[in-house]
Amino acid sequence: DTEVTQTPKHLVMGMTNKKSLKCEQHMGHRAMYWYKQKAKKPPELMFVYSYEKLSINESVPSRFSPECPNSSLLNLHLHALQPEDSALYLCASSHPSPGTGGYTFGSGTRLTVV
Amino acid sequence: AQSVTQLDSQVPVFEEAPVELRCNYSSSVSVYLFWYVQYPNQGLQLLLKYLSGSTLVESINGFEAEFNKSQTSFHLRKPSVHISDTAEYFCAVSAPSGGYQKVTFGIGTKLQVIP
Numbered sequence: 001d002t003e004v005t006q007t008p009k010h011l012v013m014g015m016t017n018k019k020s021l022k023c024e025q026h027m028g029h030r031a032m033y034w035y036k037q038k039a040k041k042p043p044e045l046m047f048v049y050s051y052e053k054l055s056i057n058e059s060v061p062s063r064f065s066p067e068c069p070n071s072s073l074l075n076l077h078l079h080a081l082q083p084e085d086s087a088l089y090l091c092a093s094s095h096p097s098p099g100t101g102g103y104t105f106g107s108g109t110r111l112t113v114v
Numbered sequence: 115a116q117s118v119t120q121l122d123s124q125v126p127v128f129e130e131a132p133v134e135l136r137c138n139y140s141s142s143v144s145v146y147l148f149w150y151v152q153y154p155n156q157g158l159q160l161l162l163k164y165l166s167g168s169t170l171v172e173s174i175n176g177f178e179a180e181f182n183k184s185q186t187s188f189h190l191r192k193p194s195v196h197i198s199d200t201a202e203y204f205c206a207v208s209a210p211s212g213g214y215q216k217v218t219f220g221i222g223t224k225l226q227v228i229p
Contacts, residue, residue: 006157031214042204042219043158050213090157098146098208098215099165105150105157 002027006091006106014114015081021109023074023091032074033103034066035090043090049074050096081113116141116207120220127195128228135190135223137179137205147188148206149179152222158204164188175199200227 004025013019023032031050035043048056049068057066063085065077074091088110092103121136139147146165150158162173169181179190188205205220 004157033214040222040224042222045217048214055212055214092158094215096213096215097210098217099144099210101165102146102148102150102160102163102206102208103158103215103217105159107157110155 002104004091004093004104004106006089006109008109009107010110010112012112012114013078013081015083017081018077018079020078021076021089021091021111023076023093023106024072025093025104026072027093027104028071029093029095029104030071031094031096032068033092033094034074034076035092037088037090037108047076078111081111083113086111086113116143116209116216116218118205118207118218118220120205120223122223123221124224124226126226126228129197130194132193133191133195133199133225135203135205135225137188137190137220138186139188139205139207140186141207141209143209145181145183146208147179147181148208148217149177149188149190150204150206150219152202152204154201161190161203195225195227197227197229199225201225 034046037043047066067075088108091106119138127133149161151161164181172178208215208217
C-alpha cells in the first residue's frame with residue numbers, strides 16, 4: 001500500500017459545528033503531517049507528529065486540534081472555525097529521514113466554512 | 115536554514131514544445147531535493163527526487179531534473195509537453211529534523227500547456 005487516504009474529500013461546515021478530518025497510511029511511515037493550502041499558494045505546515053507524538057505546532061489556533069491515535073492514523077478536529085479557514089487540508093506521511101524519500105500526500109479535504 | 119526560489123510563477127508553453135521550470139535552493143546541511151506536481155483539486159504527488167548519486171534524475175512520464183551543486187539549482191525539464199502536463203509544480207528541499215522531515219516548498223510554478 002503506497003497511499004495516504006483522506007476523508008472526507010469535501011466538507012461544508014457552519015461556524016458552530018464540530019467536525020473531524022481523517023488520514024490513514026499503511027506504509028510504515030513514522031512521521032505524519034497536516035498542511036493547509038490556500039488557492040495558488042504552496043502548502044503551509046500546521047502540525048507534525050513523529051512516532052505518534054506531537055513534534056511541531058506552527059502556532060495554529062486552538063480551534064484546530066490534532067490527534068494521532070496510532071502509527072497509521074491522524075485526525076484533525078475542527079471546532080468554531082472561521083470563513084478564512086476555508087482551504088484544502090492535506091495530510092502527508094514520510095520516513096523520518098529525507099534520505100529514504102520525500103512525502104506521500106493524500107488527495108486532501110476541501111473545507112468550506114459558511 | 116534552507117530556502118527555495120522558483121523564478122517563474124507561470125509558464126505558458128505550446129503542446130509538444132520543450133519546457134524548463136527553474137528552481138534554486140539554499141541549504142546549510144545535506145541536500146535532498148524534490149519536485150512535486152499538483153493537478154487541479156488534488157493533493158501533491160512526488161514527481162522526482164535527488165537524494166544522492168547521479169545528478170540527473172528522471173520521472174516515468176518524461177520529466178527530468180539535474181542537480182547542479184555549483185549553481186545551487188534543480189531545474190525541471192521536459193523535451194515535449196502534453197496537455198495533461200498542465201498543473202502546478204512545486205520544488206522542495208528537505209532536511210532531517212529530529213524524527214521528521216523539515217520541508218521548504220517554493221511558491222510553485224503553474225505550467226499552462228496551450229493546444
